[in-house]
Amino acid sequence: MTGRAEFASWLEGTNDLTSRFVGSAGIADLVNVAGGLPDASLFPSERLAEIAAQAIRDRPEVALGYAPTGGLPELREAIAARYRARGVNVGASNVLVTASGTQALDLVGKVLIEPGRRIACDFPTYAGAMDAFRPREPRYQDMDLSRPDRLAGAMARADLVYMIPNFSNPTGKLVDLPTRRALVEAAHETDTWLIEDDPYGALYYDGPALPGLLELSAEGCDAPYDGPVIHMGSLSKQLVPGLRVGWVIAAPDLIAKLVSAKQATDLCSNALSQLLTLAALEEGMIEEMHPKAIALYRERRTALAEAMERHISDWFDWEIPVGGMFIWARAKDPSLDVDRLVDAGVERGVLVGPGNVFDPLGLSGPALRLNFTLNDAEKLDRGMARLALALRDIAAGARMPEATAAE
Numbered sequence: 052m053t054g055r056a057e058f059a060s061w062l063e064g065t066n067d068l069t070s071r072f073v074g075s076a077g078i079a080d081l082v083n084v085a086g087g088l089p090d091a092s093l094f095p096s097e098r099l100a101e102i103a104a105q106a107i108r109d110r111p112e113v114a115l116g117y118a119p120t121g122g123l124p125e126l127r128e129a130i131a132a133r134y135r136a137r138g139v140n141v142g143a144s145n146v147l148v149t150a151s152g153t154q155a156l157d158l159v160g161k162v163l164i165e166p167g168r169r170i171a172c173d174f175p176t177y178a179g180a181m182d183a184f185r186p187r188e189p190r191y192q193d194m195d196l197s198r199p200d201r202l203a204g205a206m207a208r209a210d211l212v213y214m215i216p217n218f219s220n221p222t223g224k225l226v227d228l229p230t231r232r233a234l235v236e237a238a239h240e241t242d243t244w245l246i247e248d249d250p251y252g253a254l255y256y257d258g259p260a261l262p263g264l265l266e267l268s269a270e271g272c273d274a275p276y277d278g279p280v281i282h283m284g285s286l287s288k289q290l291v292p293g294l295r296v297g298w299v300i301a302a303p304d305l306i307a308k309l310v311s312a313k314q315a316t317d318l319c320s321n322a323l324s325q326l327l328t329l330a331a332l333e334e335g336m337i338e339e340m341h342p343k344a345i346a347l348y349r350e351r352r353t354a355l356a357e358a359m360e361r362h363i364s365d366w367f368d369w370e371i372p373v374g375g376m377f378i379w380a381r382a383k384d385p386s387l388d389v390d391r392l393v394d395a396g397v398e399r400g401v402l403v404g405p406g407n408v409f410d411p412l413g414l415s416g417p418a419l420r421l422n423f424t425l426n427d428a429e430k431l432d433r434g435m436a437r438l439a440l441a442l443r444d445i446a447a448g449a450r451m452p453e454a455t456a457a458e
């Protein structure tokens with residue numbers, strides 16, 4: 052046999068979203084409302100720099116050495132302690148430290164998905180999760196959360212459920228408490244793995260946090276957690292994304308399998324990042340940054356909603372989310388070509404997220420995911436004004452009904 056082997060067939064299903072985002076990043080003065088990026092001015096960089104220098108100097112064998120695959124024992128324990136404080140009886144054997152939420156998704160895919168297995172999601176859902184699962188060739192089914200009485204039936208037909216109960220990416224939707232309870236009950240009743248992907252759980256802008264699926268699943272249970280919820284947490288949206296630290300909290304037998312899978316992925320997560328995370332947890336850096344992040348992002352959420360009202364309300368509808376990083380804008384015209392709009396937006400100097408990549412089953416109409424955490428009010432306004440111009444451009448090209456908007 053001669054010639055180079057073909058690329059693996061699962062690659063045919065990939066979308067070019069990330070490369071489009073990256074390719075556009077170099078365009079001068081582009082307003083990027085496509086990504087899910089935090090504002091770097093919030094990062095406690097000075098303190099992290101001090102701790103990093105000290106860790107490398109004082110503990111080089113740890114900071115610059117290999118770490119255990121499951122994570123530094125003291126970090127696993129510190130993460131477990133945080134969940135115990137929320138009433139979940141977990142120890143270090145329930146915790147896996149990962150290279151952030153993305154690796155947690157990849158590892159769970161490696162361990163639990165085989166070709167053809169069914170994943171139930173509340174669509175539209177996070178494209179990055181589907182990207183992580185894609186090499187395992189799963190099938191997807193929609194999980195209609197508006198019918199709690201049907202959740203057990205839907206779960207019985209699925210091998211795995213994937214949920215983002217706190218401010219879903221892309222929709223910003225918050226799953227209410229009765230639905231959370233119904234999801235957890237159904238997962239226990241049918242004994243189905245239930246992923247709770249929770250990077251946005253700290254970003255509540257308008258009220259107290261609801262209990263998570265893991266907390267509800269562990270309620271009233273004194274024994275160490277062994278239930279069906281696979282909880283994924285991450286530093287990315289509550290401290291800094293660049294350390295690439297996240298974690299999985301789950302039943303110890305699943306954690307052991309994830310450790311086996313991780314061995315062949317990266318042997319261990321970055322030890323220096325883990326030491327920085329440990330120090331951040333011990334010093335309360337997350338708690339210190341939290342009120343600043345909430346105040347800034349709450350203000351920007353309002354600023355984006357107001358800019359949308361001023362510039363694109365003739366074309367889109369939306370709800371104002373009570374947390375997270377995104378507003379999901381649904382097009383009024385069901386024939387709007389979102390991919391053309393994204394390209395037209397780049398021409399006008401704004402980058403928006405096309406909704407279709409989050410909706411592989413094509414269940415929702417044309418939509419955009421708009422981020423409000425990265426840019427200040429003035430930039431958000433400029434971005435929406437440019438989006439209105441892009442909408443007019445494609446309306447002119449496609450003879451769509453003309454709407455009134457001006458920069």
Ligand SMILES: Cc1ncc(COP(=O)(O)O)c(C=O)c1O
Pocket residue numbers: 087150151152153154177179215219220248249250284285286287292297
């Ligand atoms: C729902 C969801 N899960 C997981 C991630 C992965 O983030 P990270 O790998 O930075 O933890 C993201 C990032 O935006 C996300 O929105």
